[in-house]
Amino acid sequence: MLAISRFRTDDPGFEDMARPVVDWWAARPGCLGIDLVRNLDDPALWAMVGRWDNVGAYRRSFNGYEAKMLLxxxxxxxxxxPSAYLPPTELGDNQPRTL
Structure with a gap:
């Protein structure tokens, strides 16, 4: 499963703000790896790209006080x-969610 969060910012301190989140998430159970990347053509566009064992591991990474305070x-x-992606063969019939 991929989790992709994109950011648009000119803040020179953004990388310093994001690095502890990347490091913390990398240590969560089920995280296979996470990268902080910057767009080649638009320097204000950043992304965190995480690879997870499964959707449950990704969603559980948001649990707890420490996660809330950091993330x-x-x-x-x-x-x-939307930020969560699966291969089409794993996703099945992808119906939009309604409220």
């Missing part, structure tokens, strides 16, 4: 878009 300040700056 919320950074993820609140993410571009508002």
């Amino acid at each position: 919320t300040p950074l993820l609140s700056r993410a571009i508002d878009e």
Whole structure:
């Protein structure tokens, strides 16, 4: 499973803000790896790309006080878009969710 969170920022301190989140997430159970990357053509566009064993491991990584305190300040700056991806063969019939 891939988790991709994109950010648009000109903040020169963004990388320093994101690095502890990347390091913390990399140590969570089920995280196969996570990278902080910057767009080649647009220097204000960043992404965190994580690879996870499964959706459950990714979602459980948000549990707990420490996760909330560390993840919320950074993820609140993410571009508002879906972030979780699976190969089509694992996803099945992908129906939009309704409220």
